[in-house]
Every structure is written in C-alpha cells, then in structure tokens.
Amino acid sequence: MIKIGILGVGTVGASVANILETNADIIEARAGKKIVVKAGVVKNLSKDRGVSITLSDNPSDIVDDPEIDIVVELMGGVEEPYELVKKALQNGKAVVTANKALLAYHRYELQEIAGNIPLMYEASTAGGIPIIGALRNGLTANHIESIQGIMNGTTNYMLTKMINEGALYDEILKEAQELGYAEADPTFDVGGFDASHKLLILASIAYGIDAKPEDILIEGIQKITATDVDFAKEFGYEIKLLGIAKKTKNGVELRVHPTMIPSSSMIAKVDGVMNAVSVVGDRVGETMYYGAGAGGDATASAVVADIIDIVRGNHGPMLGYKKGLEGGGLELLSKENITTNYYLRMEVDDQPGVLAKVTNSLDTFGISIESMLQKPHVEDGHVKLLFTTHKCQEAKIEEAILAFKKLECVHGKIAMMRIEK
Ligand SMILES: NC(=O)c1ccc[n+]([C@@H]2O[C@H](COP(=O)([O-])OP(=O)(O)OC[C@H]3O[C@@H](n4cnc5c(N)ncnc54)[C@H](OP(=O)(O)O)[C@@H]3O)[C@@H](O)[C@H]2O)c1
Incomplete structure (x- = not known):
C-alpha cells in the first residue's frame, strides 16, 4: 500500500482526495498497488473540506512522517512550499506538485535536490492537459522548434467575450470575477504572469532554459481596446494571450503577450476558459493539446496521474534530460x-x-x-x-x-x- 500526504486540501487537494477514494479500483489496477491518503494539511481546521481524511494544521505531520511515501503539494505560494518540498525530498519522499509559481522560481534547485527521487508536476501547466508528459516522454525524439499556447483560461474567457460579443475589458473582468474565473486581484492572470510561469516550465523541458519570470517579456491584456478588436476582425485575426517559446538560430525567444493570430489557425478557435498548446517538433511536425486548464477535478486528474506514474516506477529525470540539452548551448534571446x-x-x-x-x-x-x-x-x-x-x-x-x-x-x-x- 502507498500512503499519500496532501499539503493543502483546498480546491485541488480535496479533488485529489476524492478521486483517490472514488476511483480507487481503476487507480489500483493501473498502479498495481492500493493508494490511500494518510493525512492532509490545511490552515483552518474548522472548515469543512467535503472529504473524509485526517487533517492537521502542521505540515511537519506530513513531510516528517516516515509512513508517508508521496507528498502532494497543493497549497500554493513560493517560499513556504519550497522549504516543505525540499524537506520532503531530503526525507526521501517522492513529491507531486501543481504549483507553477514554485517551479517558475525553484525548478532547477528542486531538480538538484531531488536527484533520483521522483518530483512530478504535470498539473502545474495547463491543468488537466498532459502537456508535461508530452514534452518529457512522447516528443523526446525531437528538437522542439516552438511551443505556443493559451495557458490561462481567465484571459481567454475575457478575450473570447471581447471579440465575439464586443464586450469591453472592464465589463468582462467584472463578469469573470462574479463567475469565479478571475480573482479579486486579477493582475496575476490578466497581467500574463500566470501564463509566464507555465511557459518557463515548458521551456525548461524543451530547451533547458533556466530563466525566471523577470527575465522574459510579459505583457497582459489590460490595454486592448475595441479599436484593436475591430481591426483584428477586419484583417482576419483573433487576439489571444499566448505563451510563446521559439528556437531561433540566435537563441530561444520566450514571451507572453496578447497576440494577433490568423482566425483560421487551430489555436484561434479555442474559446472560453479552455487551454490549448501547440508544440512543433523537427520530426513530428505540429502536435496540439487541448482541454481544461484549471478546475479542481481537471487539475487533480493530472496530480493523480503523476502519483500513479511514481507508483509504477515510471518517472524519469525531473526536467526530462540527463545531460545538457542541445549541447547545453541554448541561450535566452534578449527581448x-x-x-x-x-x-x-x-x-x-x-x-x-x-x-x-x-x-x-x-x-x-x-x-x-x-x-x-x-x-x-x-x-x-x-x-x-x-x-x-x-x-x-x-x-x-x-x-x-x-x-x-x-x-x-x-x-x-x-x-x-x-x-x-
Ligand atoms: N485551482 C486550480 O484550478 C489550479 C489549477 C492548476 C494549478 N493549481 C495550483 O494548485 C495549487 C493549489 O491550488 P488551489 O486552487 O487548490 O488552492 P486553494 O483552494 O487556495 O487551496 C490551498 C490549500 O492550502 C492550504 N494552505 C495554504 N497555506 C497553508 C499553510 N501555510 N499551512 C497549511 N495549509 C495551507 C489552504 O488551507 P485553508 O483552506 O485552511 O486556507 C488550502 O486548503 C496552487 O499552487 C495552484 O497554483 C490550481
């Protein structure tokens, strides 16, 4: 039997506990072992989580418990989860995280600390879409020429409404907040920062680029006007907030910004809160991945898949390579x-x-x-x-x-x- 400890039983953590319980039969069949949640950690112990697992408010009850095999980090933040994930790895526990902010800042240090201990993070980028698995496993024969994608559902929902219904930015932001798609402080989403964290993770796997959000071009959707939308329509474009990683002869371009793309392209047709990522490999050509980029169950689906892979022994190096990629020579191109x-x-x-x-x-x-x-x-x-x-x-x-x-x-x-x- 494999025992799991969940740091953070919020939207995603509660869904992980629920999937592990309700889909236990199929999970055991696929993993070859029974997987159970031993405990979860939250801040507020009096709040009902809708799941029947033992809760504590002390993370050490999980990271230092010798019975726990896999620590699942779903609390969010950067420095606190970094220290806890580090401790769990040092204690020899495998880790699964959905935390893109943690990885945007600490993925290379964590890779070093993890060594041969599994550290998996499928849910950190584009939620339920298995894009990390595609890059770490399915496309490993290829030099990656480009990655281009809609990596933030909130902004895609807003842009879809602006383009299709002529809604104004302020109106649609209010609506997105009322529907729970946008936070009270929406800067992280509308400013492009959330997408930049995901892009950096993908660029590490594809190119081995060790950059932080501050190092790359990030622009949000706040300045798009009705005139820009009308122009785009008139000239056959859609406007999407894209994360773009592109290998050029001089280095790798990494950027997040509102982008006009031809209305006929597949990515242009991705509407609402959905995410989509296109990856072009030198041998496979273009491949495309589409699905829910957020939401408790969709994200937990990716978390549980990582847990199953660890139990099966199916994990490779954290970022997917054992030696420097492309001769270790790829540089981030300046803005x-x-x-x-x-x-x-x-x-x-x-x-x-x-x-x-x-x-x-x-x-x-x-x-x-x-x-x-x-x-x-x-x-x-x-x-x-x-x-x-x-x-x-x-x-x-x-x-x-x-x-x-x-x-x-x-x-x-x-x-x-x-x-x-
Ligand atoms: N939600 C999504 O759709 C989604 C998609 C992809 C990735 N992610 C990532 O998944 C992670 C979790 O997201 P979420 O939406 O599930 O967040 P959430 O609903 O806010 O849940 C966070 C949980 O962590 C607990 N927590 C936070 N700090 C803690 C601390 N210091 N000690 C103990 N417990 C602590 C919170 O406890 P309390 O409830 O008591 O405050 C809560 O249970 C984040 O890194 C996020 O970026 C989320």
Whole structure:
C-alpha cells in the first residue's frame, strides 16, 4: 500500500482526495498497488473540506512522517512550499506538485535536490492537459522548434467575450470575477504572469532554459481596446494571450503577450476558459493539446496521474534530460532581439502629408508596412491610423515608437501588438 500526504486540501487537494477514494479500483489496477491518503494539511481546521481524511494544521505531520511515501503539494505560494518540498525530498519522499509559481522560481534547485527521487508536476501547466508528459516522454525524439499556447483560461474567457460579443475589458473582468474565473486581484492572470510561469516550465523541458519570470517579456491584456478588436476582425485575426517559446538560430525567444493570430489557425478557435498548446517538433511536425486548464477535478486528474506514474516506477529525470540539452548551448534571446510582425495604432492629425511622415519614420528604421487602415472617425481633428508591419526586430519597433512620439502630428499613446502567422 502507498500512503499519500496532501499539503493543502483546498480546491485541488480535496479533488485529489476524492478521486483517490472514488476511483480507487481503476487507480489500483493501473498502479498495481492500493493508494490511500494518510493525512492532509490545511490552515483552518474548522472548515469543512467535503472529504473524509485526517487533517492537521502542521505540515511537519506530513513531510516528517516516515509512513508517508508521496507528498502532494497543493497549497500554493513560493517560499513556504519550497522549504516543505525540499524537506520532503531530503526525507526521501517522492513529491507531486501543481504549483507553477514554485517551479517558475525553484525548478532547477528542486531538480538538484531531488536527484533520483521522483518530483512530478504535470498539473502545474495547463491543468488537466498532459502537456508535461508530452514534452518529457512522447516528443523526446525531437528538437522542439516552438511551443505556443493559451495557458490561462481567465484571459481567454475575457478575450473570447471581447471579440465575439464586443464586450469591453472592464465589463468582462467584472463578469469573470462574479463567475469565479478571475480573482479579486486579477493582475496575476490578466497581467500574463500566470501564463509566464507555465511557459518557463515548458521551456525548461524543451530547451533547458533556466530563466525566471523577470527575465522574459510579459505583457497582459489590460490595454486592448475595441479599436484593436475591430481591426483584428477586419484583417482576419483573433487576439489571444499566448505563451510563446521559439528556437531561433540566435537563441530561444520566450514571451507572453496578447497576440494577433490568423482566425483560421487551430489555436484561434479555442474559446472560453479552455487551454490549448501547440508544440512543433523537427520530426513530428505540429502536435496540439487541448482541454481544461484549471478546475479542481481537471487539475487533480493530472496530480493523480503523476502519483500513479511514481507508483509504477515510471518517472524519469525531473526536467526530462540527463545531460545538457542541445549541447547545453541554448541561450535566452534578449527581448530587443525578438523578431515578429507588429500591429501599431496611433492617433494623427487629419491632414495631408501626415501619412508620408509616419511611413518615412518607419523607413528610417528599416520597417516596412504590410497593411494599413485609417479610421474615418475624427476626434479633436485626429484620425486613428492602424497598420501592420512585415517581420522586424522588437528593438526597431521600439525605436520607431519613440520617433513617432516626437512627431507633432502624432497624439496620445501609441499601441503595439505582436502578430504570429
Ligand atoms: N485551482 C486550480 O484550478 C489550479 C489549477 C492548476 C494549478 N493549481 C495550483 O494548485 C495549487 C493549489 O491550488 P488551489 O486552487 O487548490 O488552492 P486553494 O483552494 O487556495 O487551496 C490551498 C490549500 O492550502 C492550504 N494552505 C495554504 N497555506 C497553508 C499553510 N501555510 N499551512 C497549511 N495549509 C495551507 C489552504 O488551507 P485553508 O483552506 O485552511 O486556507 C488550502 O486548503 C496552487 O499552487 C495552484 O497554483 C490550481
């Protein structure tokens, strides 16, 4: 019999306890052993969790209990779970976690501490979708060319409503909060930070990149306006908050930002709270993974799958490689060196010659326009100028935006969004 201790019996922890009990027959058949929860840890012992397991408010009752074989960390946070997971591993216990924030900051240290002890984390990225398993196992014959995905359900729900129903950002954020999709402080989701944690985990497995959220480009969906949405529709794009990891000849691009993608692409069709990740391998081509990225049962499904894999003895190295990947030589590309297509929106004077000034400015930085739209709606004698560019370097776009700001014919803020084709 295998004994489990659960640190954190909240949304996911209670679902894990419930699945282990109600699906015990199929789990035992697949694992080859009976798996039972010995105890769980919470902060507030008086709250009903809806599960019949022994509860304590002392994490040491789990990490230091010699009878517990596998510690499941589902409490959230960064430093406290780090210390507890470290202790559990040092005590020789296998660990399963769904904690993306913990891994975004400490995955390489934990890999070192774990050594040959299993440390599994399928649920940390895209909840119930087995994307970690795909990268760690199914795609190991491939050099990974790119990973691109919708890794946050809250923002995808909001963007779907903004695009399909013309809802405004503030209205839809309120609705998402009322439905329980967005937290009272939504910054972690709408600011792109949650997606960045997941992207970093995937990039470690695919490329061995040891970066932290502060090291990569992260932009949220807060600045998207109805004008951007209309433009996207008119030019055949959807707007999605994507996590993108891409191997280029100069290094690996890692970025999270609202992205215009062709409406015909598979990822563009992923609506509502669902997640989807596309992985391109050099031999397999494009593979696609779709499903629930959050929710108690969907996330617990991935946690329990990790527990079963550990019991079966099916675990490899934590990040999926035993020696440095790609000769150990892949570097994170700096933000300025990212290369893609861009969309720009600005307000300009409604006068002859203005367009020439703007296009000349772009020419100076070697940027060429792909498509352009002038909105007839005039405010204070200004019109909205929207255009997309051919591929260019992020640094050039930033320089061009600075130059536009200095032009007398350009007013207010200049918006920029990246396009992936
Ligand atoms: N929810 C999802 O859909 C989802 C999806 C993917 C990944 N995850 C990850 O899974 C983890 C758990 O998420 P969740 O939604 O289940 O969180 P949650 O509902 O807030 O549950 C957290 C649990 O941990 C307990 N806890 C927190 N700090 C503790 C401490 N210092 N000592 C003892 N107990 C403590 C809490 O106790 P009290 O209840 O007494 O406060 C609660 O039972 C997080 O890392 C999250 O990022 C969640």
